[in-house]
Amino acid sequence: MTGLVKENIKIALGSIKTQLLRTILTIIIIAIGITALVSILTVVSALENTISSNFSMMGANTFTIRQYELEVRIGNGGRRGEREIVNPIISYPDAKTFKEKFNYPFTTTSLSFTATPGAQVKFENKKTDPEITVLGVDENYAANSGLEVATGRNFTGFDIENNNYVCVVGSDFEKGLLKDVNPIDKVISIRGAKFKVIGVLKEKGSTFGNSQDLRVLIPIQIARSVFTQPNINYNVSVMVDKKELLDAAIDHATITMRQIRKQNPVEDNNFGIVRSDELINQILSLTKVLSASAWIIGIITIFGSSIALMNIMLVSVTERTREIGVRKALGAKRKTIAFQFFTETIVIGQLGGIIGIILGITIGSIFASVLEFDFIIPWMAIIAAVITSFVVALVSGLYPAIKASKLDPVEALRYE
Template structure:
């Protein structure tokens, strides 16, 4: 039995070597289908890891008060235009909200295209500047790579100090320790007291090219009307999260002077709600990836079957000789079936490699968090084998059922 199996492999290998061009084209057809599957699944997985990582860094014990809910903020049309969250709103909230075991962070984005200067160097006008209080880093899951965080006295005394993103070390402070150095933003000078850990970029939102400065100083620098503030509340123990959220809603409704029958004119977002919503969205992306890939792979299987049928036709006389010498039906079928399996697996391996390279390359360019797509690899290996079995079954049966006398007459 083993000797017959080994003989079938040898015959299949010799046949593959004898038709190099056809074999290469067949392998490429299969590889294209597998590449599309692995590449898309790799890219979707990297996208999911990146987005989930960004929101997970907020922590499971955090919720935000902002102008709109997540759905309304990302939809083209808003059913209701909520008023901005003003400085007076957030200041009053911080004074009135006294739920135990919580930290409240107030912040706003002053600009997303600031020019930051250090001595004779300056950045392109693409840095973000945020006004924050001392709890911003804790509530957003941001870590200090070097230096220290703001203190309560830094914020209350409006000390001209700042925290900078890790990207500033690549150009503005190349070969220089930024701690203790003074940078300039819109003519205001700030002493660098800390460098933030790298968090990467998502959809051109570079979190490593930003400067955090005390809230009141930011308000004096950025005086545009209708600045929209945000509030982040972190609970030390998750069991108090629901209570803290209810208390925050009641407090902010009172600040907005809403009567009991009016709906909230602001949004509440919990970090774990966002993660669940993202997971639901990525499920549809996976469905789309599978549908696109299956269509491509279906085309590949048809092409492989057609090529194997052509091979059976061309080798009709060879089949007749083998049968005349005593080869049985299952032996003939096994030879063609083995040839299809080998071609299918080579195409599958090539498709997996190309898919990972393409998906990983795009993920790298887009700054997505790439991880080895084991699910895609296992799926591709299984599918390539199924393709070979399905595509090779009919040609193998057709070859084994040929009449030896008619096959010997074939020209």
Template sequence: MFSLFRENIRIAMDSIKGQVLRTVLTILIIAIGITSLVGILTLVGALENTISGDFASMGANTFNIQRYEFNTRNSRDRDKINPIISYRNVKEFKDKFSYPFSKTSIHFTGTRNAEVKYESEKTDPEVSVVGINENYLENTGTEIDNGRNFTFFDVENNNHVCLIGSDFKKNLFKDTNPLGKTISIRGVKFKVIGLLKSKGATFRNNQDLRVLIPLQIARSIFTLPNINYGISVKVDDKQFLEGAQDEAILTFRNIRKLNPIEENNFGLERSDDLLNRIASITVYLYYAAWIISIITIFGSSIALMNIMLVSVTERTREIGVRKALGAKKHTIAGQFFMETIIIGQIGGLVGIILGILIGGGISAAANFSFSTPWLAIFAATTISFVIAVVSGLYPAVKAAKQDPIESLRYE
């Protein structure tokens, strides 16, 4: 039995080598379908990982109060413009919100194009400077790689200290430990007390190229009007999250002086709500990927079947000779079926490699978080095998049913 199987593989490989051009075209047809599946699933997976990782970095058991909801303005509220969240709003909220087992952080982005100097070295003007309070790191899931966080006294006493992103070790502090060093931002000097762990970049927003400074000092440096602040609240236990949200909404409505019948003119978002919403969006992307790929793969299976039928017709005399020498129907069918399986698997392998390269290349260009698409690889391997089985079954049966006498007369 094994010797017959090995013989069928040898005959199939000889046939493939004898029809190089046809085999290559067939493999490419299959590979195109598999490439579309693996490439799209790889790209969608990388996009999902990136967005989910970005929002998950908000931290667990956390919600934000912001100017708009995550879905911003829907068709019903297209003309509604919410007022900014001012410093007076956030200061009043922090003073009045006293829910048990919760921490409130306040922050605002002073600029996204600052130039940071250290001695004779300086960065490109692409550094983000963020003013924060002592709870910002914990509430946003940001970790310190080396050094320490701000204390309450650092923020309240306007200490000229700062935390820097991990990318500063690649440019400004290549061969130097940044802790204890003094940097300059817009002529104001800050002592580096902490180096943040890398968080990567999302949609060209590099979170590793930023400087965090105490909130009050940031307000004195960046004095543009209408600065929009952000509030983040974290509770120690998820069971308190709903109660904290209700209390926060009530507190902020009172700060905004809204009467009971008025809608909120601010947004509130939970980290898990954002992740669930993102997951629901990416489901549709997966559906689209499968639909596009199935259409392409269906065309590939038809093309493979037609090519194998042509091969059966061209090798009619060969089939007759083998039957005359004693080959049985299942032997002839096995030879053609094995040839189809081999071509299908080679096409699937080529498609998987091309799909990962294309999807990974686009992900790298867009700074998405790439991960090996095991689901796509498994699906592609299974589909390429199924294509080969479906496409090779009819040609193999047709070859096995050839009449030996008529086959020997075939020219």
């Protein structure tokens, strides 16, 4: 049986050489469908990996209190002519009071806000472009946000309570402004205020083109005094040490925040509470649309390639009618003839699949690199491509193989 398979593969490759142009065109059509499928699935896999790695650092036991839920709700179902509900911002008194009152067991509360997304930082006679994000934070921010200090130390409660002019910088500072120097205890300037560097964060990379390492963390009260602006929306995050207490902690946080906002029992919450795992699931659900699009595009293209493959095999059967007659006259059985043509179809299909996989991964990795996603080898896409190309060859080669096996040897020998 093994010898027969090897012989059929040799015959298939020989036939491919004699019909090189038609075969190349068929392989290209199959490859285009597989390329479209694999490239999109590669980008989707890279996107999912990026989202998971960036949000998993927050942990599944973290939730945030924000101005809105994941989606802005519209009054009474959002019927035409009705006013959109506008929730008040999370003000500093709200956030500070919540941290003081929320005392649920095994929880840690953090307050923070984005002071500016475009600050210029100076060190001695050097300065950065105005692209540094400055965050006002407390001592719990790093732990609740999944940040790690690679060099030096994090803020302490003493730093925050005494408004010490200290800061923790992102890892990119070691490659730029503080390159070739020990950053610890160096003094940098932001808007004229001088801060001593006490720590450097572990590298996080980029998310959707935005570097997570071009940032400076400073004590929240100092940030409020240096960056004075109206209507600052503060972030409140709560980390629960025990997962089984997460739902109860959220309920307790909801009650606490409603009391702070002085809401009546019949009123809806005028704030949102978002769990980190819920946020991940919401975002990852969007990638399913891209995956579905990949399959639709791939199936349409592959459907066309399967028709082309079937046609080329039917033409091959017609052109090799005398050859089939000779083989049958020499004792070849119907299943042997059918297996020969079937093997030829499988070879063409797999060649198209291999080329499509290579092109798909290449194109997908290029797009992932441009979009700054974390590329991983898309094994599911590769498996899907191999199975798809095999099914295309299976369906396309079945009818031509049966037709070839049923040819009458006498009529085949008389065919011109």
